[in-house]
Amino acid sequence: MTNSQLTPGVVPGRLPADVIASNFADVEPPLDQHEALVAADRCYFCHDAPCMTACPTTIDIPLFIRQIATGTPEAAARTILGQNILGGMCARVCPTEQLCEEACVREAAEGKPVEIGRLQRYATDRMMARGVHPFTRAAPTGKRVAVVGAGPAGLSCAHRLAMKGHDVTLYDARPKPGGLNEYGIAAYKSTGNFAQEEVAWLLAIGGIVVKNGMALGRDIDLDMLREEHDAVFLGVGLAGVNALRVEGEEKEEVTNAVDYIATLRQADDKSVLPVGRDVVVIGGGMTAVDVAVQSKLLGAENVTIVYRRGQERMSASRYEQEHALSTGVRIICNAAPLRVIGNGAVREVEFAYTHDSGGGLSIGNETFRLKADQLFKAIGQTLEGGAEGLAIEGSKIAVTGAGRTTLAGVWAGGDCAQGGNDLTVTAVAEGRDAAEDIHATLMA
Amino acid sequence: MANLATNFIGIKSPNPFWLASAPPTDKEYNVRRAYEAGWGGVVWKTLGAEGPPVVNVNGPRYGAVWGADRRLLGLNNIELITDRPLEVNLREIKSVKRDYPDRALIVSLMVPCDEESWKAILAHVEDTGADGVELNFGCPHGMAERGMGSAVGQVPEYIEMVTRWVKQHSRMPCIVKLTPNITDIRKPAEAAKRGGADAVSLINTINSITAVNLDTFSPEPMIDGKGTHGGYCGPAVKPIALNMVAEIARSPETHGLPISGIGGVTTWRDAAEFMALGAGSVQVCTAAMTYGFKVVQEMISGLSQWMDEKGITSVDEVVGRAVPNVTDWQYLNLNYVTKARIDQDLCIKCGRCYAACEDTSHQAIAMNPGRVFEVKDDECVACNLCVNVCPVEDCITMERLIPGSVDPRTGRVVEVAVADWTQHPNNPMARAAE
Numbered sequence A: 001m002t003n004s005q006l007t008p009g010v011v012p013g014r015l016p017a018d019v020i021a022s023n024f025a026d027v028e029p030p031l032d033q034h035e036a037l038v039a040a041d042r043c044y045f046c047h048d049a050p051c052m053t054a055c056p057t058t059i060d061i062p063l064f065i066r067q068i069a070t071g072t073p074e075a076a077a078r079t080i081l082g083q084n085i086l087g088g089m090c091a092r093v094c095p096t097e098q099l100c101e102e103a104c105v106r107e108a109a110e111g112k113p114v115e116i117g118r119l120q121r122y123a124t125d126r127m128m129a130r131g132v133h134p135f136t137r138a139a140p141t142g143k144r145v146a147v148v149g150a151g152p153a154g155l156s157c158a159h160r161l162a163m164k165g166h167d168v169t170l171y172d173a174r175p176k177p178g179g180l181n182e183y184g185i186a187a188y189k190s191t192g193n194f195a196q197e198e199v200a201w202l203l204a205i206g207g208i209v210v211k212n213g214m215a216l217g218r219d220i221d222l223d224m225l226r227e228e229h230d231a232v233f234l235g236v237g238l239a240g241v242n243a244l245r246v247e248g249e250e251k252e253e254v255t256n257a258v259d260y261i262a263t264l265r266q267a268d269d270k271s272v273l274p275v276g277r278d279v280v281v282i283g284g285g286m287t288a289v290d291v292a293v294q295s296k297l298l299g300a301e302n303v304t305i306v307y308r309r310g311q312e313r314m315s316a317s318r319y320e321q322e323h324a325l326s327t328g329v330r331i332i333c334n335a336a337p338l339r340v341i342g343n344g345a346v347r348e349v350e351f352a353y354t355h356d357s358g359g360g361l362s363i364g365n366e367t368f369r370l371k372a373d374q375l376f377k378a379i380g381q382t383l384e385g386g387a388e389g390l391a392i393e394g395s396k397i398a399v400t401g402a403g404r405t406t407l408a409g410v411w412a413g414g415d416c417a418q419g420g421n422d423l424t425v426t427a428v429a430e431g432r433d434a435a436e437d438i439h440a441t442l443m444a
Numbered sequence B: 001m002a003n004l005a006t007n008f009i010g011i012k013s014p015n016p017f018w019l020a021s022a023p024p025t026d027k028e029y030n031v032r033r034a035y036e037a038g039w040g041g042v043v044w045k046t047l048g049a050e051g052p053p054v055v056n057v058n059g060p061r062y063g064a065v066w067g068a069d070r071r072l073l074g075l076n077n078i079e080l081i082t083d084r085p086l087e088v089n090l091r092e093i094k095s096v097k098r099d100y101p102d103r104a105l106i107v108s109l110m111v112p113c114d115e116e117s118w119k120a121i122l123a124h125v126e127d128t129g130a131d132g133v134e135l136n137f138g139c140p141h142g143m144a145e146r147g148m149g150s151a152v153g154q155v156p157e158y159i160e161m162v163t164r165w166v167k168q169h170s171r172m173p174c175i176v177k178l179t180p181n182i183t184d185i186r187k188p189a190e191a192a193k194r195g196g197a198d199a200v201s202l203i204n205t206i207n208s209i210t211a212v213n214l215d216t217f218s219p220e221p222m223i224d225g226k227g228t229h230g231g232y233c234g235p236a237v238k239p240i241a242l243n244m245v246a247e248i249a250r251s252p253e254t255h256g257l258p259i260s261g262i263g264g265v266t267t268w269r270d271a272a273e274f275m276a277l278g279a280g281s282v283q284v285c286t287a288a289m290t291y292g293f294k295v296v297q298e299m300i301s302g303l304s305q306w307m308d309e310k311g312i313t314s315v316d317e318v319v320g321r322a323v324p325n326v327t328d329w330q331y332l333n334l335n336y337v338t339k340a341r342i343d344q345d346l347c348i349k350c351g352r353c354y355a356a357c358e359d360t361s362h363q364a365i366a367m368n369p370g371r372v373f374e375v376k377d378d379e380c381v382a383c384n385l386c387v388n389v390c391p392v393e394d395c396i397t398m399e400r401l402i403p404g405s406v407d408p409r410t411g412r413v414v415e416v417a418v419a420d421w422t423q424h425p426n427n428p429m430a431r432a433a434e
């Protein structure tokens, strides 16, 4: 029996397999050479360019665009990767509408910025397609550094350390390296096997030994790492998830969005993934949008995001919200869940309207229910495990300067560390800067 | 709508837009379609002497220079004169002229430098009923190696001699087409005038190599590993052409000699500029080759609208109107003091003005917090570079300091009186101001 969008319950194959496959193709197709030249021509080569300032990794954007315009995309890629070794992934996942492209003067001039993200992808794809790794290692220093977490922060840190001539061991709890690049980012942003290809390309620098399936706090501990290495960098991200803390949360088909997304990312054939007919997502960030959109792409009939505050407070960018709306997702703001109703599996979710007085959020008397055979929780991730002995600040590892923790010889960066904005590009910047600081410290 | 009817040395056309002698005018099929599209006249692709026609290369003949968005800014060619038999061209010219009596049809000619050759071809052309001839003393490649084209155009005595033969053996109006590949454009124009030319047309193409292929190490366009200089035309040559037209228009020796302006005319505005500098008609080649014949419609509508807005009713009122304002550097008013002004509402904060002024000019723009760019009047020499590099129209303008106010750069009061270099104290040759 084949399923359709109207089939009740949580079932796979709501849409024909080929439709699902095309739904998960590149959300923004790569530029071809002609398109890249046309797009590059629009850059004004600004003085002290605002786009560059807006980039957390400070890529010299006008320079790389000029390198594309003059027919040397490989040189452009070098410019990018020299600042941001995951420039390929960032080109795909950065919310450029809040970063470089928002700052682009042509946004001010015409409401249409230079397509920086797509140009960056054009350049980095060119270099990676050639299989060239443009950096080489400095002479060996004999220093050993442990990097925990092979997400953007850890990879960036490891690469920079290896480049400086240090020997790096990169530990990660998961079976594959990449962090959320591999297990989190929306499938239509990072298509194919790009995350693994990029990691393999990055590791071509040499000097990095990757150990997967090694969890800090389970298989390894901080004291041991400190003993065996000259420095330790923690880039463990946020492995835990926040609970809703409402009645009925334990019912079947009430799922952590990040877990569902991880499964989705690991499925080569998305048509085998079960999805509800009526999907409700609770949250207001990138994770909420991603799980909602991907549910819709899998064939869910109705997908609703419910966020407890006003739309302007949603951490998903306006562009992401528009993307959700354009795929048919409905967004309800100012409503908080009261309870999950259902016999065994979720059937409905009850919400109450809220009032955000600025000071605090109050739950009103007016309530409503949404039909749901699948409920996703996307209300944030938390630091979990392994950071014992380190000072915590606002639920993240406290750091000063370029990621120095309260323990000598231990640095941290990315989502797990204080500061930052939970973006891939910021994790890359923090990993890189910590590596520079580790290098300076070890060589002092 | 303004009346664009043009009478150029007795040759009438419904508008001043003519197609220049080049591929667009090489055959009846093209010329008929050009007239249908609205062109006021054409100068037929240059005819050579009787006998076997010239041959063209069989590889690429054009090279190009592009601007943003691959906009064609400059075109270069190594094409020769028509490679079709003379009889065929003459027959076609006759047939077209018969069907389009109201359009200008001028025949371009280039034959060896002897009186008999010119006499012979002129007789043939008179038979066609064409309105006039244009002597091609301009092509800089190929034909010049055979003693024709620019080889003639670079020697004023030859120009005079050939023009005289033409006027002697024909009653047709005669336009002499000049080559820009010469130091002083006034000399060939004077020679044409002495020879009895009714008008000059300019410019023909400029010697050029547009690009070098860095794989084959050969100039483009490349023919079997080699290349040769070609003739450059299109938007890039317009400033050169404008200056040459103006030089002839304002020189006492040639002032009043009718001019057909050529070189980079792409829009109605370009045409109006040539006309203001003294061109009684304009000729177009590259714009038609880039966009097709339809561009003339924009030229016609644009020129009429502008004339209407200016209250100008005939093209004669435009021709030469800017000539009195073209002068020598030494007569420019040194008491005309301006400062750059940045309109903060229009500014998009790209900082190009700052980079240009700070790195390469007078350090007269301040970059204030929040990327607010401001002109320092005490440093600004009014060079205009910031205006030129700013990507936003009218964002940076040059404002004149009112006479009587103090120029913060020099600390001197801006005087009302006009004062130029000829009166300046630093000029050893200065004349005392009267």
Ligand SMILES: Cc1cc2nc3c(=O)[nH]c(=O)nc-3n(C[C@H](O)[C@H](O)[C@H](O)COP(=O)(O)OP(=O)(O)OC[C@H]3O[C@@H](n4cnc5c(N)ncnc54)[C@H](O)[C@@H]3O)c2cc1C
Residues within 6 Å of the ligand: A093, A094, A095, A148, A149, A150, A151, A152, A153, A154, A171, A172, A173, A174, A177, A178, A179, A180, A181, A184, A185, A186, A189, A214, A215, A216, A217, A235, A236, A237, A238, A239, A258, A261, A286, A287, A290, A384, A385, A386, A413, A414, A415, A416, A421, A422, A423, A424, A425, A427
């Ligand atoms: C669903 C989703 C979508 C997102 N979409 C975007 C987007 O489009 N654009 C964007 O810029 N950002 C996005 N983000 C945020 C971005 O993915 C993160 O900011 C970024 O991945 C942080 O990098 P990181 O290296 O700090 O952590 P992570 O990517 O989380 O990597 C941490 C790594 O540490 C490992 N680890 C965890 N605990 C341990 C342990 N105890 N021992 C050993 N290893 C451990 C993990 O397995 C993981 O590999 C998204 C996040 C989510 C959840």
Ligand SMILES: Cc1cc2nc3c(=O)[nH]c(=O)nc-3n(C[C@H](O)[C@H](O)[C@H](O)COP(=O)(O)O)c2cc1C
Residues within 6 Å of the ligand: B020, B021, B022, B023, B045, B046, B075, B076, B077, B079, B080, B081, B082, B108, B136, B138, B139, B177, B203, B204, B205, B232, B233, B234, B235, B237, B262, B263, B264, B265, B283, B284, B285, B286, B287
């Ligand atoms: C391919 C090509 C062939 C040309 N052939 C001739 C020619 O045979 N006779 C001539 O007088 N000028 C010839 N010219 C020059 C044009 O008539 C004209 O003077 C020149 O292109 C400048 O005008 P433009 O900038 O509008 O193209 C040729 C130009 C081109 C591009």
Ligand code: SF4
Residues within 6 Å of the ligand: A042, A043, A044, A045, A046, A049, A050, A051, A052, A061, A062, A065, A103, A104, A105, A106, A114, A116, B350
């Ligand atoms: S702000 Fe825009 S136009 Fe300016 S350098 Fe950056 S990309 Fe180019």
